[in-house]
Amino acid sequence: MIDVTALTRTYGGLRAVDDVSFTARPGRVTGFLGPNGAGKSTTMRVMVGLTPPTSGSATVLGRRYADLPNPGREVGVLLDASAQHAGRTGRETLKVAARTMGLPLSRVDAMLDRVSLTPKEAERRVKNYSLGMRQRLGIATALIGDPEVLILDEPANGLDPAGIRWMRDLLRGFANHGGTVLLSSHLLHEIEVIADDLVVIGQGRIVAQGTKTELLATAGTLVRSSAVAELARALGEHGLTAVAAGPGGLRVEADADQVGRVALAAGVPLSELRAADGAGLEEMFLELTADTSREGAAA
Numbered sequence: 001m002i003d004v005t006a007l008t009r010t011y012g013g014l015r016a017v018d019d020v021s022f023t024a025r026p027g028r029v030t031g032f033l034g035p036n037g038a039g040k041s042t043t044m045r046v047m048v049g050l051t052p053p054t055s056g057s058a059t060v061l062g063r064r065y066a067d068l069p070n071p072g073r074e075v076g077v078l079l080d081a082s083a084q085h086a087g088r089t090g091r092e093t094l095k096v097a098a099r100t101m102g103l104p105l106s107r108v109d110a111m112l113d114r115v116s117l118t119p120k121e122a123e124r125r126v127k128n129y130s131l132g133m134r135q136r137l138g139i140a141t142a143l144i145g146d147p148e149v150l151i152l153d154e155p156a157n158g159l160d161p162a163g164i165r166w167m168r169d170l171l172r173g174f175a176n177h178g179g180t181v182l183l184s185s186h187l188l189h190e191i192e193v194i195a196d197d198l199v200v201i202g203q204g205r206i207v208a209q210g211t212k213t214e215l216l217a218t219a220g221t222l223v224r225s226s227a228v229a230e231l232a233r234a235l236g237e238h239g240l241t242a243v244a245a246g247p248g249g250l251r252v253e254a255d256a257d258q259v260g261r262v263a264l265a266a267g268v269p270l271s272e273l274r275a276a277d278g279a280g281l282e283e284m285f286l287e288l289t290a291d292t293s294r295e296g297a298a299a
């Protein structure tokens with residue numbers, strides 16, 4: 001469990017994190033989404049004691065990170081895979097982590113195996129690792145203490161499609177065993193596939209949070225028709241808001257049943273009618289952060 005309560009962090013006049021509150025629960029993967037500079041990394045740095053909050057608090061398993069007796073045994077952290085000691089080999093990196101946490105060295109091979117780094121790769125220096133290999137090593141370091149909580153900043157960065165699927169399965173398995181996972185990402189699709197809960201942040205403030213199902217439901221229905229203008233008119237007459245979504249398509253703020261009934265009553269043929277899931281999260285994300293992203297501000 002991670003609890004963030006009224007957390008604010010300022011840098012000079014900038015409110016990098018502004019009165020942020022949310023909870024990441026056990027057994028669930030919580031996705032932390034937001035455009036560049038939204039405050040995700042700052043929030044995570046406060047959680048793991050690297051940055052002091054200006055006000056408010058962040059606790060992990062009910063305590064501030066600094067108050068956890070052996071933090072690595074309780075919280076696995078991966079904030080910046082490129083920040084690992086470049087001169088050490090992968091194996092040495094894990095050995096140091098195991099020693100620091102008072103773990104048997106047998107954990108080192110177990111973790112290399114878990115993240116699919118081969119014995120040969122484990123003997124290479126981290127400076128010669130690809131970003132994807134660094135991410136795998138970072139995950140191995142985060143998992144070595146068998147923690148209950150994982151805090152991962154952009155863990156899918158640099159992973160190939162097979163690596164992304166591997167990461168998704170690993171995090172799902174971790175949560176299914178009762179663990180708490182908080183991960184940030186710009187890869188909206190990736191988050192949509194894996195997360196149970198979502199926290200969306202823009203310019204330091206939470207703009208939406210809830211279960212993925214709840215948030216996607218607010219994304220509405222996608223409908224397509226060869227008579228889209230007629231359909232839009234009929235929807236408008238029923239007080240339903242619709243916005244254009246691709247050729248012949250509309251995204252409607254209503255459920256599919258309501259939209260289908262309006263089309264039937266108006267005698268409009270439909271070629272597609274479904275919950276706006278797939279593209280829904282991306283659109284919702286852009287909408288929610290439009291006022292706060294630099295593109296939105298520029299517009």
Ligand SMILES: Nc1ncnc2c1ncn2[C@@H]1O[C@H](COP(=O)(O)OP(=O)(O)OP(=O)(O)O)[C@@H](O)[C@H]1O
Nearest residue numbers: 011014016017034035036037038039040041042043
């Ligand atoms: N040490 C610092 N000193 C001054 N400003 C900072 C510092 N750290 C972060 N900031 C600012 O705080 C804001 C939030 O940054 P943060 O790195 O938390 O965003 P983010 O959501 O993680 O972004 P990204 O997705 O690009 O990594 C940014 O405007 C950033 O410039």
